[in-house]
Amino acid sequence: MTKPTLDIQLKTLPTAPGVYQYYDVKDNLIYVGKAKNLKKRVSSYFTKTHDNGKTRVLVRKITNIKHIVVATETDALLLENNLIKKYQPRYNVLLKDDKSYPWICIKNERFPRVFSTRRVFKDGSEYFGPYTSMKTVSTLLDLIRGLYHLRTCNYHLSEENINKGKYKVCLEYHLGNCKGPCEGLESETEYHENIQAIKEILKGNFKDSLTLFKTQMKTYATNMAFEQAQKIKDKIEVLENYQAKSTIVNPKISNVDVFSIMSDEGYGYVNFLQLSYGAIIRSHTLEIKKKLDETDLELLELVITEIRQRFHSNSKEIYVPFKVDLGDDIKITVPKLGDKKHILDLSLRNAKYYRMERFKQIKITDPDRHVNRIMAQMKADLRLPEEPRHIECFDNSNIQGTHPVAACVVFKNGKPSKRDYRHFNIKTVVGPDDFASMEEVVYRRYKRLLDEERPLPQLIIIDGGKGQLSSAVKSLDSLNLRGKIAIIGIAKRLEELFYPDDPIPLYLDKKSETLRIIQQLRNEAHRFGIEHHRNKRSKTALNTELETIQGIGEKTVIDLLKHFKSSKRVANAKLDELEEIVGVSRAEKIYNYFHKK
Template sequence: QIADIRQIIKGNFNSSLRYFKKEMKRLAGEMRFEEAQLIKNKIEVLESYQVKSTVVNPKISNIDVFSIVSDEAFAYINFLQLAHGSIIRSHTLEIKKKLEEPDEDLLALAILEIRDRFDSQSKTVYTSFPLKLPEGIKVVVPKLGDKKKIVDLSERNAKFFRMERFKQTKITDPDRHTNRIMAQMQKDLRLSEEPRHIECFDNSNIQGSDPVAACVVFKNGKPAKKEYRHFNIKTVVGPDDFASMEEVVLRRYKRLLDEMQPLPHLIVIDGGKGQLSSALKSLEHLGLRGKIAIIGIAKRLEEIYFPDDPIPLYLDKKSETLRIIQQLRNEAHRFGITHHRNKRSKKAVQSELESIEGVGEKTAQLLLKEFKSVKRIKEAGLEDLAQMVGLSKARKIYESFH
């Protein structure tokens, strides 16, 4: 009985099922139908459990499955132990990297440690890439079918464990979380230093009118909203994204240089090669080209463009580097659109006031500065208006609203 229970725990149901079926037939032959029914119920429970626990082909037995997922600082190795088509053990190991060890070396070391810890006697190991292990252990890299599915499952387990660790670390050790993201961005974007200070630019000229631009700032991967800046385009006539980008980048970094403010480690331009080239012209004019890293992100396929490189970089859609860049781009777009709408709204209000005889741009601005809105100007008394613009203009304004 104890030996059979051990076999069930290991995923081998065959001996127990054979025993119960033989016992059921014996009891039925002796006309002991109630007892035979109880045995049948046990058989059904075992078969149901076997179906639920069988994740691959039942013929796959006594196999160890390993996978690895890593970043700049840590590696996560998942181990699945299979017996008779069932997973009888799952374990994920976190390893802190000391050097820039390749995944192959880390996985090979982890396999030996894990197998020793759980006293694995399996002669066959499934992994996603070839490895050199001690003699007597066969390494298989499945390409298709159930064997490949079980390796994929192991990799998903490693990724899930990694994400859960990230969530915990973000709460318990935010500095470690930030450091890891910064190191990953440096690696993914081929930067010479971690992008602790990033600035992103976006143009906005809805329907071709009132062109504006926005610059948002991220420090350590998080928005620094007090450092956001709006720009009203001054030197460009009409909707010209390239010229507008050239203007705002020039104005932004000329001012930072004049005021001896720290420059960003990375500039992100919302746009493809054209907008990136325009921004580069301004950096070159200021003598900053090559001193500040700069990239462009195109909206259609989220491809990343680098200076003097016609071939874009495509980051994994789930990568944290791409997520930060998308967050920068979206925040710059939101900030720019908000400013653009406010500007158009203010312009519409001024136009309403300037349509009154005798009221020009300066008078309209003076009234709005004092009363804050057209509604309050309409509600103001003649005396209040006269104090601001004189009795003659005040009467014209008052009469136009009453």
């Protein structure tokens, strides 16, 4: 696959939050950055004049851009930190030192302490985070210590030491902040129940703690202790508004490869995330051209092997969206819930964004391939016998029952063909009757195409439900075109697609390109019909006003409009200008009418 130029890469970047990576001509990673809006941030490097000489040098060296899409700005910040620490790009300096983000540690010991740390050790302790603010960590620890009585000492509280009476309670016990496990005044079981509740808070499950907080607040309020009740209320608000941890990093997920896939008619797109010590250190998406009608399972098994060889991955576990067969040496996990599922969803999201960008790039560099793909997709989605290269869409317009008109818009190869648009004035129908009007215009349109031996469309779309679709089908029957042209109706509200003789509507994915083109057709037909209706009403009102002038007939009105183009210009015309068109007598009548008015 040819690498897109920088210009094309910039045009097709997503507007989502994420991390961008700049590479030089030798494919070395030279800079990593985060962005709330990837497209806006990355484009600014190439559109602004930079005062910093180092930034100007960086921009000149960029030959390729890669990115990883994430859910939030916080995730982007954390992922940026991980990638800079891992690869230490030449133009990143701020995060190369040993400073890291804070974690909350539940120490692996008999009566676990809970404290903040910036270093993670593989000693069996549990770590939660990282957090982007030390203030957040302090708030959480204050909340935890206010709710549960935990020790803060670093004594080795083995059963033997406690039984020997080696330790004595400290001031924290007398202040009511600790229950004295050092003297055996609190059981190990009771203490671990509190630790379990704290773990739930750190995982983001605040339900039990909130219930207890609210009970405490009500108790304080009942006892008129309003100051204490307000403090508890403040803690409740912090808990309710806080997200306990990032979806990007989880220390329990280590040395794991994550793969996801999505595909269309001709290509598959596989995203690979590599996790080390709970952090994403690599993201790569591979595009595979299908030779036959390969399944997602076949493609994924092939690509997993290729990518793991390419990046020398020795991970013993992989996360995938469905079971794959890679031998007995690798543990296959299909996540359904929790952090593992979030990581898999993130991988799929990156695959989707990559596919969207490729479509945008192909649309610029290879428009024929883009059109062929769209047509093949529409044929499959709409269950058509052939690709809908030529589509016509009809819409009626009769606002408040006056001046009934209809519009026909034409799309060729998925794009508007405006020179083929047609307006229709309803001739045979009296009053506002959408069904009869639709039957008339569809008949007139295809009767004329047949008479003139012009090409017929592969698909007709009727803007309306079953009733209007049935009326259009009657016209096709009378012209012996039933079965020769596919026809569907689209409901105005629910995006339901109706087929003749099928009572069950078809629902397309709301994000599908097929539905997007159908909606574009319908909107264009509606706009074109309303425009014609508006012009017709304006012309009628205009003609009516000119014809009310005594002594001015229809032919005179037509002559005036042909020359002046509008009634406003007729009203503002000088007397001698009017005389040149309609003569002295009628010119005076028109001039006097508008100027007296």
